[in-house]
């Protein structure tokens with residue numbers, strides 16, 4: 001009854017093309033933005049920032065990136081962790097080499113460098129598909145981690161082999177380094193996630209997005225309507241890696257502060273982000289948010305209830321988490337390949353007709 | 359049916375121009391199987407050209423040669439009098455040749471509207487950066503092309519299913535959407551591989567009407583493969599008959615119908 005498009009008439013194709021064609025959706029979206037920018041920063045503390053908000057926002061960027069490649073263009077990648085590492089090491093090298101340049105520019109450049117690396121590792125996709133491509137990206141994952149471990153130039157010859165982010169500021173406020181406040185970490189992550197989501201949304205609803213989806217749905221038919229598979233696939237690798245690189249750069253510089261590559265960007269990370277888009281929804285920007293939120297919140301929730309509430313042992317709770325995630329992945333793959341985003345859509349559809357389902 | 363390049367006007371007032379596309383001595387082999395054996399024929403501007411023949415005759419293979427999926431071992435393809443180099447399918451599409459497939463090849467995960475919008479891709483030139491910020495050219499281009507696509511949707515009378523995911527549509531409508539996607543590209547040459555296969559009488563009539571209207575209103579040249587002899591006789595200006603990879607007849611529907619080779623090889627056993 002409350003959720004209606006009655007009285008909402010789209011009188012031009014421009015209106016019909018909007019991201020949120022129903023007014024109510026648009027308001028809710030503005031409300032979320034208003035709370036995210038205007039309310040949360042004033043209440044956020046270290047615990048909420050580090051346990052929930054900052055990882056949620058940064059993983060969302062990675063999930064958007066992988067979703068473009070896998071969800072929109074149909075190219076399965078297990079190299080997300082490796083590409084996040086490229087972003088992290090790129091931003092580290094830039095931060096230390098050009099300390100006077102803004103960190104924001106460094107993060108964007110790190111995305112650009114990762115895009116170039118992504119295109120390089122995307123080249124095999126022109127010849128191989130599906131499972132074999134996944135194996136090729138897996139090779140990229142291991143190669144990149146190995147590279148950053150073995151070549152001291154990448155970690156500036158530090159004795160520990162780690163990289164750690166020096167302090168950098170945006171308009172006078174520290175956003176990296178030990179003195180960064182919770183709200184500043186949150187804000188810079190939020191700004192990047194909103195910008196990335198906006199860019200991704202524009203790309204996926206336009207010409208290039210249709211090319212990607214055409215390749216995903218049927219590559220033979222895509223060719224017949226004039227899509228060059230070479231440029232379509234490589235552009236998906238480039239754009240995807242750009243976002244994943246930004247995510248890796250922020251993950252290192254803003255969130256963790258110091259990184260050992262195998263630990264932070266190992267194969268587990270690739271799977272984590274892949275699970276996010278499967279649970280959240282393949283081929284959906286909103287699903288990238290939903291999946292990231294879900295997999296960031298789940299361990300926090302379980303820890304608080306099982307360990308805090310019922311007094312379970314920590315490792316038992318951790319195992320229980322694996323069981324839940326595994327079960328969810330399987331059920332989503334079998335029952336709802338479009339993930340939480342689709343469940344949400346179906347719920348809205350029902351609500352729109354309620355209480356007169358016919 | 360001489361090899362002149364002059365145009366003529368048909369009984370129903372359509373103009374048929376010079377030779378648009380010519381296949382010269384095409385031979386296509388798959389290992390030991392000879393799918394097409396030394397076939398030559400041409401397609402004139404503005405005409406509806408039918409290719410008929412029993413199953414396995416090599417008709418689809420011929421369309422695949424034209425659209426760049428198969429590359430013949432011998433023979434050449436001429437487009438507007440010029441020999442066409444070996445091309446990839448997307449390059450052929452960019453020359454203004456669109457097609458539909460015998461087994462529907464739509465993008466199942468996308469809506470009807472998006473599927474037909476993909477037909478406009480060869481006309482949309484805005485860069486990736488402009489699209490990313492959805493500014494200026496990108497948005498303008500999207501809206502202009504959307505208007506054209508809406509005209510195709512109106513033409514095919516599928517307004518009501520505009521936003522439906524293609525995967526949910528019945529067979530007959532999918533065929534129509536696939537035609538829509540091809541039409542949206544405003545092709546110079548439209549290739550239709552069995553556009554009416556598996557349809558009921560009413561759907562066939564609709565489809566015939568669309569094909570005639572496309573040809574008549576937009577002057578689009580059409581080459582189609584069809585099994586239903588009645589439909590072929592009604593629609594086409596000229597017919598190529600294939601059997602076991604060979605051309606056994608070529609001419610107006612009348613001529614073909616009275617050709618003894620064709621009667622022996624095909625008409626007697628048709629109407630499956």
Ligand SMILES: Nc1ncnc2c1ncn2[C@@H]1O[C@H](COP(=O)(O)OP(=O)(O)O)[C@@H](O)[C@H]1O
Pocket residue numbers: 388391392393411412413414415416417418419420
């Ligand atoms: N890709 C292919 N590989 C091997 N053989 C093929 C291929 N495509 C077609 N053929 C063979 O070529 C012959 C003609 O097939 P086709 O062109 O599909 O006939 P039609 O469309 O007239 O029914 C058949 O014998 C078929 O098996």
Ligand SMILES: [Mg+2]
Pocket residue numbers: 417418419460
């Ligand atoms: Mg066929």
